[in-house]
Amino acid sequence: MSLIPEKIRKDFPIFRNNPDLIYLDNAATTQKPDSVVRSIVNYYENFYSNVHRGVYRISEEATSMYESARKNVSDFIGSGDPSNIVYTRNTTESINLLSYTIGRKLKKGDRILLTEMEHHSNIIPWYFLKEAGIKIDFAKVKEDFTLDYEDFASKLSPETKIASFTHVSNVLGTINDVRELTSMCHENSTIAVVDAAQSVPHMKVDVGKIDCDFLAFSGHKMLGPSGIGVLYGKEDLLTEMRPFLGGGEMIREVDYTNATWNDIPWKFEAGTQNVEGAIGLSSAMDYLKSLGMENVMDHERRLIKHLFARANEIDNLISFGPLDLEKRAAVFSFNIGDVISYSLVEAAIKKNIKISNSIHPHDVAAFMDHKNIAVRSGHHCAMPLMGHLGVAATARASPYIYNTISELDLFMDSIRDCSMEMKR
């Protein structure tokens, strides 16, 4: 059954309050439906209390909401057991948790394999380990914007203890075959970590099928509140890991000399938790389930296909990402003209090469803002990838369940107008 975005929009207060807003920055964060807002308000108004501690009624209710939300998360990604689901603040914190735990167990000379299309959040936590003598490798991105699987395989060395890769690129929209990558990792006894920030909101993700060791995502990119994220981990790995932050529910027993840790997942949940976040996330998952993740993906495919068709009409429009719809999520990074990186500008000037006309993505985004269209511009927290593409920055449109074909037409018209305006 196909989604009807015109109907979906009615569930979102922001579109009722801003009927003309064309919101196309969903890879950054998504809007929230009434049901999510209501679930949070319900907790504040009727059950607000701390979880796990109180023996009184509302605390028990709140604990039950918090833990049933975990069960919902577990079912949503097919984890099989809620104790494999650790609440974090977001994808970034989930990966930092891993760097601090499994990363710290690595020894000098061990290696970590990433890819050239990673977000800074899946680079920097691993860079922290360089001071301990850990080496970081990057698997290449090919000309067609897909991952070079052969290069990935060749960089899985005997020293590669962890590989961490994105499921969907936040810049290119490339969908990586994370099942295949995981299996390559396991043949090499390498721990496989999946950054699923851009996939879980948009497609059916089943950790059982992928068989990855860890998978991280954020609530706010999938209709949920900000400040709640998830780290899925396999039970044996989570059990043997050291804790991350200390204090609160993560403790079993403390005396003046020692302490022991709680069972998983609570071992990783120190301090008072973001209970409203977990409740809101669970409600967001209910909303997405009611639409059906297959339908969500079909809708986004229809949108990206439409963008591809319209993109051909505009000269000078350069877009980045695979054209094969099977390998492409609804992320559309583009430039009007060739927005080359500063180092290329410098080289061209030295050699007296004339630089062709282009419109900087900030100017594109500012132009679109005047038409009430929200798109992102900049390096999208992927500076190494920008360097690889040879661009200074790009503009990016990332539609979601509430975006319509006619909104995308207005967006494309505005690229065309922007291009004409600047030629003047």
Added chain:
Amino acid sequence: MTDENSAEFILDHYKNPRNHGVIQNPSSSITEMNPLCGDTVHFTVLIENGIMKDIKFIGQGCSISQASASILSEYVLNKNISDIKNMTETDFLGLIGMDLGPNREKCALLSLNALKKILDSY
């Protein structure tokens, strides 16, 4: 200057940048980048007897960042270094004329900050 006039003024500097290029034997040079958006400017300056005798820039970035570099270069040429050092952010934003909003003011101020760093040692 009305907003429309200042928009034309910025666009003119963006499309026809003044003092664009690199000085071969400069007194000093600097490359400054805004890490948030990647906008970059590279200034080379020739300073003689406390005077900005020559200044050139190259860069990559949005219209505001590159036009601002051009406007600044034109303004400081042949001025006393001490006067340039006394120039405030407000003075410079006044030269640009348009109300930019907090995010894009940073684009405009990239050049001024770069130039001030060069002049610190003078």
